[in-house]
Amino acid sequence: MTRDEISALLPFLANGTLEGTERAEVQDAVTHDPELAAELEALKAVRATIQAEESYSPGEMGLARLMRDVDAETQAANANRRPLIWQIAAAILLALVVGQTVWQFTDSGPGGYQLAGDTPPAFTAAFRDDVTEAELRSLLLEAGVEIVSGPSALGLYALAPLEGVTREEARAELEASDLVETLETAETPD
Amino acid sequence: MASDPHAELMKRIGQGDKQALAQLYRALEKAVFRFIQSKLNDPFESADVLHDVFIEVWRSASKFEGRSKVQTWIMGIAYRKSIDVHRKRGRVSVTDDIPETADDTPDAETCLTAGQEAEHVRYCIETLGEDHRSAITLAFFQDMAYAEIAKVVGVPEGTVKTRIYHAKKLLMRCLSGRVQRGAVA
Numbered sequence: 280m281t282r283d284e285i286s287a288l289l290p291f292l293a294n295g296t297l298e299g300t301e302r303a304e305v306q307d308a309v310t311h312d313p314e315l316a317a318e319l320e321a322l323k324a325v326r327a328t329i330q331a332e333e334s335y336s337p338g339e340m341g342l343a344r345l346m347r348d349v350d351a352e353t354q355a356a357n358a359n360r361r362p363l364i365w366q367i368a369a370a371i372l373l374a375l376v377v378g379q380t381v382w383q384f385t386d387s388g389p390g391g392y393q394l395a396g397d398t399p400p401a402f403t404a405a406f407r408d409d410v411t412e413a414e415l416r417s418l419l420l421e422a423g424v425e426i427v428s429g430p431s432a433l434g435l436y437a438l439a440p441l442e443g444v445t446r447e448e449a450r451a452e453l454e455a456s457d458l459v460e461t462l463e464t465a466e467t468p469d
Numbered sequence: 470m471a472s473d474p475h476a477e478l479m480k481r482i483g484q485g486d487k488q489a490l491a492q493l494y495r496a497l498e499k500a501v502f503r504f505i506q507s508k509l510n511d512p513f514e515s516a517d518v519l520h521d522v523f524i525e526v527w528r529s530a531s532k533f534e535g536r537s538k539v540q541t542w543i544m545g546i547a548y549r550k551s552i553d554v555h556r557k558r559g560r561v562s563v564t565d566d567i568p569e570t571a572d573d574t575p576d577a578e579t580c581l582t583a584g585q586e587a588e589h590v591r592y593c594i595e596t597l598g599e600d601h602r603s604a605i606t607l608a609f610f611q612d613m614a615y616a617e618i619a620k621v622v623g624v625p626e627g628t629v630k631t632r633i634y635h636a637k638k639l640l641m642r643c644l645s646g647r648v649q650r651g652a653v654a
Contacts (some may be wrong), residue, residue: 287634288615290605296614321581321641326609328590336502337516342494345523349487352527 280304285315293322400427400437400465401446402453410458418459422452437465475539483531490530494523497540500611501547507606508551508599518554522547537620544611544621548603555599579645593643601636604629 280288280301285308291297292305309315337344402424406415419425423444429436440449453459475496481489501522506515525546533542594602600622607618615633619626 283634284630286637287630290608290633290637291615294608294612296612296617298614317581318641321644322609322637324581324585325590325640325644328585328587329594329606329609332587332591334499334503334506335512336499337519338498341498341502341516341519342491344520345494345527346487346491348520348524349490349527352524353485 280308282308282312286318289315289319290322290326293319293326398425398427398439400439401449402438403435403461403463403465404438404453404459405434405461406436407458407460414458418453418456422449422456424449424453473535473538476535479530479533479535479539482527483533490523490527493526493539497543498523500540501543503610504544504603504606505547505551507594507602507610508548509554510595514554518547518550521550525550538617540611541613541617541620544607544613545623548621548623576645579648582648589644589647592647593640596643597636597639600632601639604632605636605640608633 285305288297288301288305289309292302292309297305309319419438423441424438425441427437427439438449438453440446450462453462475493478489478493478496482493498519502515502519505518505522506512509515509518522543526543533539537545594605597605603622604618607613607621608615613621615626615629618629622629
């Protein structure tokens with residue numbers, strides 16, 4: 280180690296952080312060099328003076344400010360997290376509703392979904408394009424039929440007579456209405 | 470590495486323990502403030518930076534990997550934040566590693582006398598450039614090893630030794646000059 284290198288390490292001998300062979304080498308140089316020894320003493324004096332200097336740090340006031348801001352930050356983080364919790368809850372609820380709906384339709388029997396019980400369709404009908412829901416409801420009530428499936432991709436509805444209404448009575452009412460464009464007898468499943 | 474007295478606190482802070490943060494603040498606040506103050510020389514600005522440092526400790530504690538001592542890591546944050554303040558002030562950080570112009574080795578005996586006078590020491594430290602002042606403050610107030618100082622200021626260990634070497638010479642010359650000129654303490 281050169282003398283300059285030893286000199287550069289003197290402050291670390293003064294603050295006690297030098298270790299191992301470095302420490303031994305610098306200490307040895309100081310022992311044999313009065314100039315280095317005097318410099319080390321001066322550095323120790325400077326260190327002691329610096330350490331003894333009173334420092335007016337923010338102390339407890341600074342800690343109170345820190346805790347206030349940390350609390351505010353934590354609360355803000357929690358507030359941001361809350362909508363996410365609601366979103367998750369809403370998603371779960373939606374999934375349950377959809378799941379239940381799908382289960383209801385898929386579990387309602389063979390041949391696609393049916394709107395009204397297990398009743399087999401008696402007719403397949405197509406209605407005018409401009410027919411309103413109210414007009415259609417009125418016609419179905421008059422004819423004594425209910426929609427059991429539909430509309431299909433072609434706009435066809437499968438209809439079945441209500442309890443106590445014969446096929447003929449229903450057919451007569453439907454055929455008499457100008458809302459019905461086509462009316463066919465449905466094929467009865469085996 | 471020797472066991473770090475603050476490592477456990479950092480672990481708890483990383484888990485969101487505010488009491489641990491308060492404990493760490495009480496343990497290191499003076500040292501960190503002193504270091505910031507040595508760089509900024511403005512107690513109000515230094516208090517703000519100290520606050521920012523511990524806010525960052527709170528936010529980043531979970532990322533602390535223990536590669537350095539907790540105090541070294543925090544001093545590094547303080548160092549970077551102080552540099553940011555300097556930049557905002559428009560001060561360009563100029564390296565202080567300027568070679569000596571003359572080899573007028575100061576008298577160590579005189580330095581020893583001056584080194585015991587707080588006014589002289591304070592004055593002479595303030596005459597140092599930023600890099601030299603940081604190195605001396607970390608070595609003498611924080612009692613850091615040169616390897617730790619290198620981590621704090623983000624430079625190689627050799628650079629720290631060079632800075633300390635020049636800072637020490639400038640400091641000694643200043644102290645000696647103060648005594649010889651009979652400067653009033």
